[in-house]
Amino acid sequence: MSSPDSAAEPRRRLSVPRILLVVVVVAAAVSAPFAFRTVQDRLDAGAARTSSFAPYVDVTNTPQFSFEDPSANAAGNVVLGFVVSSTDVVCQPSWGTAYSLATASTGIDLDRRIARLRQRGGDVTASFGGASNKELAAACADQAKLTAAYRSVVDRYRLTSIDFDLEDGRETAAVMARRAQAVRTVQAEQNAAGKSLDVWLTLPVGTSGLTSVGVAALKAMLAANVSVAGVNALTMDYGSSGTGRTMTSLVEASLTSLAGQVATAYGVSTGEGWQRIAATPMIGQNDTADERFQLTDASTLIAFAREKGLRRLSMWSANRDNNCGVNYVDTTIVSNSCSGLDQEQGAFTALFNEFTAADPATGPSSAAGVAAPPTDDPSTSPYPIWSALTAYAKNSKVVWHHNVYLAKWWTQGDTPDAPVTNAADTPWTLIGPVLAGETPLATASASATAIAYATWNPTATYVAGDRVRYHGVVYQAKWWTLGDVPGAPVDDPSDTPWQTL
Known part of the structure; x- marks a missing residue:
């Protein structure tokens, strides 16, 4: 469409050099990628960026969500939450205060499950913070220990992306500065080793965008020279400001305000600001009773994200991406394990996967020929x-x-x-x-306990609960037994009266 003044403007004749210049420009434009799903913007030192989807997974929620299992989770990548300060040792990272990094490996097999997701071709982002418990920087005032804590998580899980879910509206400038400096150190170490480490800030938003605390958190990171990949908006729980408005209008309004704030903070255009933000809705029933994010809202958000050029979409959470079932009476009460909607299992994940530039990871490509199966040791x-x-x-x-x-x-x-x-x-x-460096799990033995158990006697009668020692291993009787050798091979493990401790 021409402008109102175009008719009065004299026409300019194109010289041969100008024609050649136009040809070059048009050719470059045609050969360049078009549309967000294929565009490769180079905002960070030439690094190619494409759209992605990675749902949050609550690692410590019960029942456990099998993010590594393709039959349970169709997403190629996930954001695992939440790494927080241990309640026993404030500068020690833990998963939701329930597991240390070591006990998460043995208790919920987390290291192996991450390795399994990577077998499928996917990857994980570790999220620090969350709505509950204390983010490490808020609890740990020792700069060196805080840096070591972040480094230990990055190194253990071989992370290329971390996320800070900061929802404490009272966080001080000192905490923000401490966190930013520690993250900058770890990111610089990764870069020096030839590795990359994306850093995302996940922050609450309203229809006016970030709160003043959220703006301060972003500025603190940028002031410390942290290369922040972007800001992930928690587009949920709008409260009284959302009264009478649809979820779609609330989400789009908050993201539009955020794009302007991000552009200002980074000193870039609004268009580039859009490419530095992500959105994370709370699927289904939100904590605000009259807010329910439906599948139709997800479809609209995907279209909006493509139009504006959002970097990433996520959701809270993959644990909740299913129907609550007939026994869950009041679906307005938020559950950590279901959405409160009448939906198919994994429906939101399947829909949001359409936003991802590449197909969801389904596993490594097969090489030519058939390799012999590895020999187990x-x-x-x-x-x-x-x-x-x-x-x-x-x-x-x-x-x-x-x-x-x-x-x-x-x-x-x-x-x-x-x-x-x-x-x-x-x-x-x-x-x-099987992970590198693993060895057989140690079997509980009599030497490992202060109690001196009697050696099993083939002529003695034992009842349920009795404990004995046999060949250095401690066993407990499941029922009355006489003459049954502890640890003896059986066709059905349920047939033996002895349980290894």
Whole structure:
């Protein structure tokens, strides 16, 4: 459409040099990528950026969400939350205060599950903070220890992306500065080692954008020369400001305000500001009773994100991406394990996956030829090597072809990695690969306890709860027994009266 003044403007004749210049410019424009899903903007030293989707997963929520299992989670990448300060040692990172990094590996097999997701071609971002508990910088005043805490998480999980979910509206400038300096140090160390570390800030927003505390948190990071990939808006729980408005209008208004704030903070154009933001809605029922983010809202957000050029979409949370079921009476009460909507399992994840530039990761591409299966070594396997002659009870773990499997029910002779059409057809669940440096799990022994248990006596009668020592291992009787050798091989593990402690 021409402007009102275009008719009065004299026409300019194009010289040959100008024509050649126009041809060059048009050719460059045609060859350049078009639309956000394929555009590669170079805002950070030439680094290519594309749209992505990575839902949040609450690592410590019960029931546990199997983010590594493609049948449970179709997303290629996830954001795992939340790393916070331990309640026992303030400068020590923990997962939701429930697990240290070490006990998360043994208690919920977190390291192996992350490795399994990477087998599928996906990856993880670790999120620090969250709505509950204390983010490390808020609890740890020792700069060196704080830096070491962040570094330990990045190193343990080989992270290329971290997220700071900062929802404490009373956070001080000292805490922000302490965090920013520690993050800058860790990011510089990664860069010096030839690695990259994206840093995201996840912050609450209203229809006017970030709060003053959120703006201060962003400025603190930028002032410390942290390369901040972008700001992720928590587009949820608008409260009284959202009364009478649709979720779509609230989300779009808050993101529009945020784009201007981000552009100002970075000193870039509004268009570039859009490319430095992400959005994370709370799917289904929000904490505000009359706010419900529907699948139709998700579709509208995807279209809006493509139009504006948002870098990333997420959601809170993958744990909640399913129906609450008939026994959950009041769906206006927020659940950590379901959305409160009448939906198919994984419906939001499947929809948001459409925003991702590449197809969701489904596993590494196969190389030419068929490689021989790896040989398992008992000395480097955390669990027994699977045997067709052994019967395994539910929840038994075995190693097969360098991977750890969990028995879903009693099984014997079923090869863990046998091809099946449906996951329900196999009694085994793949947990993840055997990790470097692993050795067989230590069996509890009498020497490891202060109690001196009596040696098992083949002529003695034992009842449920009795404990004995046999060949250095402690056993507990499950029922009355006489003459049954502890640890003796059995066809069905449920047949033995002895339980290893």
